[in-house]
Amino acid sequence: MEGSAIAAAPRVLAAGPGARRRRAVNRLMEAVSTLAAGLAVAVLGLVVVSVVVKAAPAISFRFITTNPQISPFGANTGGIANSIVGSLILVALATAMSVPVAVLIAIYTTEFAGGRIGALIRFALDLLNGVPTIVTGLFVFGILVLGARQSGWAGAIALAIIELPIVARSAQEVLALVPSSLREAGLALGLRRWRIVLRIVLPTALGGLITGSVLGVARVAGETAPLLFTTSTFSNLGLTTSPSQALPNIPITIFGLSESAAPSDHAQAWAASLVLILFVLLLSVVARALHERSRRRIRE
Amino acid sequence: MWLLSCLAGWAAVALLIWIAETIFNGASPAISRFGLGFIGSRVWNPNAAGGIGSFGALDFLYGTLVSSFIALLIATPMAIAIAIYLTELAPRAIRRPVAILVELLAAIPSVILGLWGILILGPFLGKHLEPFLKSFLGWIPLFSGTPSPYGMLNAAVILTIMALPIITAITREVFESAPGELKEGSYALGATRWEMVRMVMLPVARPGIVGAVILGLGRAFGEAIAVTQVIGNATQIKASLFAAGGTLAAQIANSYQSANPGLGQASLIYLAAILLVISLIVNVVARLYVRRVRVR
Numbered sequence: 001m002e003g004s005a006i007a008a009a010p011r012v013l014a015a016g017p018g019a020r021r022r023r024a025v026n027r028l029m030e031a032v033s034t035l036a037a038g039l040a041v042a043v044l045g046l047v048v049v050s051v052v053v054k055a056a057p058a059i060s061f062r063f064i065t066t067n068p069q070i071s072p073f074g075a076n077t078g079g080i081a082n083s084i085v086g087s088l089i090l091v092a093l094a095t096a097m098s099v100p101v102a103v104l105i106a107i108y109t110t111e112f113a114g115g116r117i118g119a120l121i122r123f124a125l126d127l128l129n130g131v132p133t134i135v136t137g138l139f140v141f142g143i144l145v146l147g148a149r150q151s152g153w154a155g156a157i158a159l160a161i162i163e164l165p166i167v168a169r170s171a172q173e174v175l176a177l178v179p180s181s182l183r184e185a186g187l188a189l190g191l192r193r194w195r196i197v198l199r200i201v202l203p204t205a206l207g208g209l210i211t212g213s214v215l216g217v218a219r220v221a222g223e224t225a226p227l228l229f230t231t232s233t234f235s236n237l238g239l240t241t242s243p244s245q246a247l248p249n250i251p252i253t254i255f256g257l258s259e260s261a262a263p264s265d266h267a268q269a270w271a272a273s274l275v276l277i278l279f280v281l282l283l284s285v286v287a288r289a290l291h292e293r294s295r296r297r298i299r300e
Numbered sequence: 301m302w303l304l305s306c307l308a309g310w311a312a313v314a315l316l317i318w319i320a321e322t323i324f325n326g327a328s329p330a331i332s333r334f335g336l337g338f339i340g341s342r343v344w345n346p347n348a349a350g351g352i353g354s355f356g357a358l359d360f361l362y363g364t365l366v367s368s369f370i371a372l373l374i375a376t377p378m379a380i381a382i383a384i385y386l387t388e389l390a391p392r393a394i395r396r397p398v399a400i401l402v403e404l405l406a407a408i409p410s411v412i413l414g415l416w417g418i419l420i421l422g423p424f425l426g427k428h429l430e431p432f433l434k435s436f437l438g439w440i441p442l443f444s445g446t447p448s449p450y451g452m453l454n455a456a457v458i459l460t461i462m463a464l465p466i467i468t469a470i471t472r473e474v475f476e477s478a479p480g481e482l483k484e485g486s487y488a489l490g491a492t493r494w495e496m497v498r499m500v501m502l503p504v505a506r507p508g509i510v511g512a513v514i515l516g517l518g519r520a521f522g523e524a525i526a527v528t529q530v531i532g533n534a535t536q537i538k539a540s541l542f543a544a545g546g547t548l549a550a551q552i553a554n555s556y557q558s559a560n561p562g563l564g565q566a567s568l569i570y571l572a573a574i575l576l577v578i579s580l581i582v583n584v585v586a587r588l589y590v591r592r593v594r595v596r
Binding site: 022023025026029030032033034035036037039040041043044046047050051054101104105107108109111112113117120121123124125126127128129130131132133134135136138139142143146161164165168193194197198218219221222223224225228229232233251254255258259266269270273276277280281284285288 | 301302304305306307308309310311312313315316318319322323325326377378381382384385386388389390398400401402404405407408409410411412413414415416418419420461464465468492493494495497518521522523524525529549552553556557568569572575576579580582583584587
């Protein structure tokens, strides 16, 4: 859009009333814009560097591979292995529950439903995406925890509800990118609609579907609010792998440590944050790279 | 296949209704006891009325509105500026990387941003920025009071960081869809780059930017964890931004363990119901704005 002629255009204006002032304003606004972008990137850098630097004293191989050992003075001298395992289980369960449903929803809206119903469901997904995650946590608390007890299942379901609209919306976009000529070719060969979906549409869109799921995982892996009411009270310091009990997990562990006043707890919180932020940022970057690639491939 | 996917599609709609139903159901003891007066009441005392407790939402509503509006006041101009940089100024090679870095801000888990708010941002605000603001602008009630690491200002800064990438991403998308002929036309008439942005891109993009800002507002309203970590969790309305406060979402997160079953818990869920209604309205309005631009 901005070829060389246009890029050079601002220089053309030479004289005219107020030319000097106009150029000065232009230069000022350009500088402000550049500064704003720099500031945003700097904030990201500042947070990440803070986490890395502050985590350095506490992070070690032992930290991620041993369970908490609480000293007589209340400080954890062990690690957070049980939280890492718990988080992995929670996120895996949530993804296993949400991704198939999300893909089915996307198939329905792009392949079967008419324009109106498709739009309605898309709208519902947008609203679902806008429900504050703490409210989602309270919802699951209301249907599963109240009258029973906290459990990994409850936490995983809360995460699944948050993951669902994210994955479904991105799956819809990907399915819509599949050229309709492919579908028409299938129809011309006399294939049923469901076979076209299974044999042609889904394989073509697979890369994009995986990307959307990775993005969903990255999003829910760091969620704390929905776990607060569903899987946050665990007295067991050992490894817990059964989702029918409350599962220790990294976000709640960080939250608990951050509220403490003890510097040793803060060091642990930073170290746990480093583990989480590396996981989340890595997934986000990978998802983005995959995203670019799969889009290009479908278009070709 | 049709049946399965149809079921899944409608399940999404049903889930939304189920969430609303469950929340309002859980809040019903508090709704029937306090009615709509809950929204205008400033009490939050679990021990009042002989241990039954007396509850109201006004202080948290105030905190939610103030912290979010300040966040948007900072985030909106910044996001527009970043979007201008990304669509008009940045060299082609660094355009994508910078856009991705800004969007990665949204990927930082809120609990980590909150930890950063407690241990890094808070001390900086309390020791440096707030005394500075106070010495220059102390005559404005907003900047009076005792500087403190935790409070409304800290929450507002954290919310700014969270809303910024959302507003930037949508604004950039809208800017990119601005018709090239109009831009070229204004350049041909001798406009500077800023004049082109001000007179062509901003008017064309206005509905989209409004939608983006409202979406950012929705994000800020609903944030529970990071806000409860840094806002100080007090039931009070103070003019000073340095003072502690609370928001709807933060109050729910803060008292999750201490709420006793019964009226206390129902009142907490009543807060969630108010939050849910606000979020749904905000999202509906925002989507309508953003869609209008996309359709065009």
